[in-house]
Amino acid sequence: MKLHIIELKKMSDFLRIRPVWDxxxxxxxxxxxxxxYEWAYASWKRYAGFFDVRVATLWEADTLVSAIPFVAKPARGEGCRGTAVQVLTEIVPYSTVSEDAPVLECFFAYLRRKYADLLKVSFQEVDASCYGFAALTDWAQSEGMPFFIYKSHESPYVEIRTDFSSYYLTRKKKIKNALRNKPDKLQALSPFRIVSYAKESDIRRGFQQLLEIDCESWKYEERSDMASREGQHIFYxxxxxxxxxxxxxxxxxxxxxxxxxAFEYNLLFEGKVMAIKWGYKAKYAPFSPGVILRLETTKQFFERGFRMIDLWGSKDQFKTIWSDDHFDRYAVHLYANSAQGLSLKRQDEAARNSAAAPSAVELC
Structure with missing residues (x-):
């Protein structure tokens, strides 16, 4: 299969490719x-103006075979001058319509032509079980490229094999311990209800309320809310x-x-739910509103026939109420086989070993 690349560097180019991408x-x-396309478009809007955002589209004749969005910025490392690239897909490192397509060969050849000083290419939050993970390291070894892989976090998930009642019996103790009589107390304080926004005409109103909650949550103090990091609220x-x-x-x-x-931000795709954001106003913490809300949403998703809820992010006390299972997710960094590339790799490894995040994570 012979591929050629068309680079998308203008928003107008990206908007026109949507039907082909789908x-x-x-x-x-x-x-x-x-x-x-929606995820890539949101990523483009988030990073535009902050970094050099591009999409490498790979074609066989007039058929789109793969599309790889990425950002490029100066590599951050002592004594290292060059370009670092971060691919903007998660879970699966890249898309392709054929297992035989030479996607990596074509993509890296393009990057080397475009960035003569390329030092590093990063893929974040990748599932080892998904297509393309093993290909990254196999290809790097064949090319003599040093690489650094580490497990970035464990993402809990709920696999729906039965009905809600059967599932609830397996989690009843943890859920009851978290809730106790808190729903009644919250109701006594001020009657509450649960609403959802899914229609195109309503989604903006729902998101405004979501941001209000996020800015009054514990995340705001930690600067991990959506509005505190460059462009993240634009993405979401x-x-x-x-x-x-x-x-x-x-x-x-x-x-x-x-x-x-309290809020939950969920994406639904191919019979699966990805719960990518959640939060509650800090002053309501004694009432566990996040648990109250998630109990209802979990029940709803069971009843609607979804087969998996990916709780996203890292394992924490809130997520283990709902699941004991998790996906291992990894960061994969490939480096130029040069003195500077090897130096940057050693610095990233040292930073990771000392519990500080490698430079690519700063983009997330």
């Missing part, structure tokens, strides 16, 4: 929400709006008579 995804070896708002057009975005909120209290 056809590519329909035929892809692995289908995942993070490979959708764009993804919600674009996802609503495809019917894959749902924002769930617990609200009382005074204000929105």
């Amino acid at each position: 056809r590519m995804l329909e035929q892809a070896v692995t289908r995942n929400v993070a490979l959708t 708002e764009t993804l919600a709006e674009e996802g609503a057009k495809r019917g894959m975005a749902e924002l769930w909120l617990l609200v009382n008579e005074r204000e929105p209290v």
